[in-house]
Amino acid sequence: MLYPSGRAWLLGSWAAEEMATVSAGERLLAVVGTSSTTAADLMTRLKSVGMVADLEAALHGVQGSFHVAASLNGRGYVRGSASGARRLYRAAVAGVTVCADRASTLAWLTGNEPDIAQLSARLAAPHLPHPLADAAMWTGVETVPPGEALNLEPDGACRTAAWWQPPPAELPLAEGALRLREVLRDAVALRVRPGQVLGADLSGGMDSTSLCFLAAEAGASLVTSTLHWKAPGNQDHHYAAYAAKHLPRVEALVFPSAELPACFTGLDERRDPGQEPAATLRDLARRQHTAREMRARGAVLRLSGYGGDHTVVPPSAYVHALLRRSPRTALRHAAGFKARSRWPLGATARMLLGAAPYPSWLTTAGARLRKPVVDATEPQTWGARPVLPVWASEQAADQLAALLLSAAGQTRPLAADFGQHAWIHQMREAGRIAGLLHDAETSMDLPVDSPFCDDSVMNACLAVRPEEAGGPRSYKPLLAAAMDGLVPPYLLARTTKDHCGPDWYHGLKAHRRQLADWADTSHLVAAGIADENELRRVLLNPGLQSGGGAPELENTLGTEAWLRDLAAHPVPAHLTARHPQEEDPVDTAAL
Template sequence: MTDEVWFAALPDGEAGLAAAHVLRPWATRLISHDSGRPWLLGCWPDGHVTVGGAGVGRLAVIGRCPVTAGELSARLSRIRDLADTERAVAGLAGSFHVAASIGGRVRVRGSASAVRRIFHARVVGATVAASRADRLASAIGASPDERFLALQLLSSPPPYPLADRCVWRGVEGLRPEDSLLIEPDGRARAQRWWTPPEPALSLAEGAYGVRGALAAAVETCTADGGTVSSDLSGGMDSTSLCFLAARGTARLVTLRWQGLDPGNDDAIWAGRATAELPGIEHVVPEFSRSPLWFSGLTDLRMTTEEPGAWVRDGARFRALAELMKSRGSRLHMFGGGGDELFTAFAPHLHDYVRSDPLAAFARIRRQRAFQQWPLWPVLRGLADRRTFAQWLAAWADHLTQPPPARAHRAPSVAWGTELRLPPWATPDAVHAVQGLLREAAGAVEPLAPQRGQHAALSHVQGGGRGARQMDQVTSGMGLEYAAPYLDDGVIEAALSVRVAERSAPGRYKPVLATAMRGIVPDTVLARTTKGEFGADFYAGLHRNRTALVELFEDSRLARAGLIDAGAVRASLLGFHPRPDALRSLDPTLGCELWLRSRPDRRAVMSAALTGGAP
C-alpha cells in the first residue's frame, strides 16, 4: 500500500477485468458495478467515497462532500441514464469527483476548478480513468515526456490550454470542464459537463451568492466535527475562512507563520482577527523554529504526480502537518483561490473599454496615476485585436525575450501573461515549448469569449492545480489540505459577478468584503494591503544557497538536455537586487526534485526533444 489517495474507474466489461488485474497490486479498496465486475479501485481513507445505488445504477461522490449514501440513492433514482448524472449531483457542496455506472456504461469527472482531475490511459486495451496520472503511468510502464518537462520550466505554472497536458507519455489529461464516458468494450470519449457562468450579476447580487456558497463550502470541512485547522495569515481570504469555521461544529485551530519583511503587515491584521475569535487556539511558531524557504530540499521526496513550484515550502509543509496533527486536526484550510476569484485581472480592461468606455477610461486614468503606468503601452494593449490563438502563436516567438524593465512596465491586457523560459533553458527546451505553443494555437478556443473572464478562469484552474498538489503532499502525511474558495459552488457564484465590479478604486476585494459583512468584523475587512515576502526570500536563499548549488552538480534536467546546470549555479551565486531575478528558480527546482524522486532514478532520454518516438 502507498500513502497516496487515488482511485481508478473501470469499464463494465471483460476489458475492465483485465485492467483491474493490472491495477490491483497498488489498490486496497474495491467497489463493484451492479454486474459484480470491478468499478472503482484504489486507496482512500474511510469516508472518502460515498456510493448510492438504485436499480442497476451506481453513483459515487469521491472527496469532501457531506452527502449520505441514502441521499445519493434517492438522487440516482430520479434519473434515467448517464446523461442525467449532473442533475443527480446538482447543488451538492464540497470538492469531489463524480463517478456513475448505469446500464453497463461509466461516466467520471473531476471539478471545474481542477482541484480534482481525471486522467485516462489504455490499460491492456481498455480505457481506464484515474484521479492520479502517475498511477496510470505505473500501470502502463510510462516515462515522463521531456517536452512537457520543458514546459514546466516556465516562470510560472503553464496556463490554459497547456496546463491540461499530462507529463507522462501515454496518459491523457481530461479538461476540467469535460467528463469521460467509457463504454463496456473500453472505448471512451470526452463530453463537456460544465460551462462557466455568464458574468452578469451586480456586486451586491453576486456577493449574496458568494456568501452562501462559501459558508456551505466551509461547512463541508467542519461538518464531521472533531478538530480542523486553518491558516490565519491576516489576509482577507484566510481570515474569512476562520470566521466561517468558528461558527461550525468542529474545534478550530489557526496557524500563522511569522515573516521577516518589514513591509509585511500581516501580523497586525492577524492580531485584530484573533482578538475577535476568543476561545480559538492560535498557533504562531517562533521564527527561529520555522523552516525558511528552500530548507530541507536534499531530503525532500516529491509525491505529486507532476512537478510543482511549491518545493521551496516543502519543509514548511512537513512542519504544518506535524503541528496541526499534534493538535488533533484532520483537515487544514487555506485561502488559495481568493486572489483568483476576487481580483479583476488587467485583461478585463480590454473588455471594459468596449462595453463602457467612459467608466473604463476613468478607471484607467486613476490607476495610471496611482501605479505610474506608462501611457503608450497601455493604449497599444487596449487597441490589440488578436484572437486567443493568435496570441498563443505570438507568445511562442517571445519565450526567451527579457520582460520590460519595471520602470517601463504596464499591466498586460492580453489574453494572458507571456511567461518566459529561464536563461538556463537549453535551445532544445526552448524549441520544445515553442512547438507545444504553436501546436496548441492551431485549434483552441479561449475559456470565455471575454479576456477578463478567460483570465479569471485560467487563474482559477491554475490555483486549483496548485491546491491539488499541496493536498497530495499533506494527505500523504495524514492531513487533508482544503481550499474552500476553489469548490465549484464558490467559483460559480464568484464568476457570476460582472468582471469590472470585482475591483473598485480604493477597495480591496469588494465582492468578498461585501459577502463577509456581518460575519467578519468591519475592522478586519477594512484591510487594503497585501503582505510582502522579499526578506523571507533572501533569508532562505542565503541560508540554503550551498545546498541549492549542490543540487545541480549532478542535474537530472541537465542529463535530459533541458537546462545548462552551470548557468543555474552561476545564477544562484550571483547578485539579485530583487526576488524577481530568480522567479524561474522555483519551477526549475520543482522539476529537478521531482525527477530525483521518481522510483527509477536513471536519466530520462531526450528523444522527444529531437524528434524521436513518443
C-alpha cells in the first residue's frame, strides 16, 4: 500500500481475508489480521476520522486479533493488540522510524545483534515480570508495549500513548458470563468459513472443549486432536471422548503419547528462530505430527484453547482489593485459598494488608535472583518472583538485576491494584505465547489461532468482579457459566487437570546424547551467561537438580535452541519465503 506520494507505506504478504485497507485523499487506514471488519465497513468508519485521536472510537466494536495502521494527513498511527497476541516493534533504520510486527525483521534491517542482557533474563523462572517479559531480543529494537500505540509525526518524531485501559470490574457473574459467551462465540465464528474443515485441540479441559462446541455451533466440520498421556490417573482422554460423542460433524483423532515422538524430539534440527526464545520445545515434534494428521484430513486452521487458564481465572491476589470493598467476603475467600493452597498464616496476612509499591517489588526481585522461593505455597502480590537457576552465570545475574533496577525507575504497574495487575500480566503472557505458537505452526502449513487471546475476550473477563470470576471453592466459574446450555454439564463440572511429567522425563532421557552435545557446545556458555559445569550437570541429570523443576530447564533449553537457530538461519524465513502469487521472494512479511 502506498502513500499519496507513491512511496511505500505498508509492505507485507497476507492472505486476502487478513487485510482490510481503505484510503480517502491523505487518509489511509488498514486492519491486518483476523477481524470482523471489511473494506466497505472500514471506509464507513474512516469517514468519522478527522485526526488520530478519533481512530479508536471509529474502530470500536471490531472483533478479532489484529494490527491497526493509519496515516492521516501526514501523521502515522500503528498499534498491535492489548493482549499482546499481535506484537509491534520499532527501530531506527537509516534515521527513519520503522515499525514491524516481527522484531527479527528490524534486526535484519539494522544489522543489530542479540541483546545479551535480554538473553540472561530469559533464563529466569517461572517467567519475567512486566515490562521485561515484552522486551525485544535485539539491541536497537524496541517493543511497543501492548495496549499502547506508536504515533509518528510529520517531522519524524515519535511517541507512544495508551489506547487501551482495563474496563471497570463491576459486572456480576450472570451478566459477565453472558457477555463472555457472546464475545467467545463471535471470536470463534470469525475463524469458521463455510465448507472448510477446522482442526481443533480437544484436550478434555474446559477451555478447548468450549471452543469445539462453539465452532460446531458456527457450522464447522472439526478434526480434533486429543493426546492420551501415559501418566497414571490422567483423565483428559476420557473427557475428550465424552465431548466428541456430543459434537456434530467431528472426526476425533486420539494420539497415545507412546506412539508420538518423544518429548524434545528434534533438538538437532535447526529451524527459523522466530522472535524470541520459547519454552515450547518439549512438544514441538508432537504438535508437528498432529498438525500433519489434521492437515491430511483437510484442516486449514487449528483452534487452540491456549490462554483460557490465564484469561478466565483471576489470580488469587484479588482478595486484597476485595478486603476494602467487602471484608467478610474477602476473609472467606482468603480462608478458602489458605486451606486449598496451604498459604502460611503470616504471608496471608501480609498479602491482605498490602504490598510494597511495584518499583520496590522490582528492586527487591533484582536483589534476590539467586534466592530460591523457599515456600512455593506463599500467596503472590504483583506476581511470581523471577529466580535464576544455579547454572546461570554471575554475569547473567548482574545483567538481569540491572534490567529490573532500570525498570523499577521508570515503570508503572499495569493497574494500581496488584491483583488486577497480575491478571492483566498473565493475560499478556498468554497472548505472547499464542503469538509465538501462531508463527511456529504457520510454518507447518496449519496456522493456529487462540481465540481466548482476542482483546474482546480479555475485556469481557476483566469486566467481571474477580471474586465471582474466580474463587477457592469452584473451578473456572466464569467460563462454566458462560458455556452453560452449550457444553454438556458433565464437562463443565470437571475440576481436575492432567500433567505429562512421565513423558517429560522420558523425553529428556531419550535425548541424552543431544543434550550432552549441547552441554559441550553451548551457545549460552559461549555468551558468558551460563556456567559450563553446572549446565552440563543439569542437562545430563535433570532429575537431580535441587529445588528445580521444569520451568527453569525449559527456559534454558528454549534460549539455547534459539541461539543455535539464529546462528543457522541469520536471515528470517519470512524474508525469503515466496508468496503464492509472486515469482520473486517478497521483501518483507511485516508491517
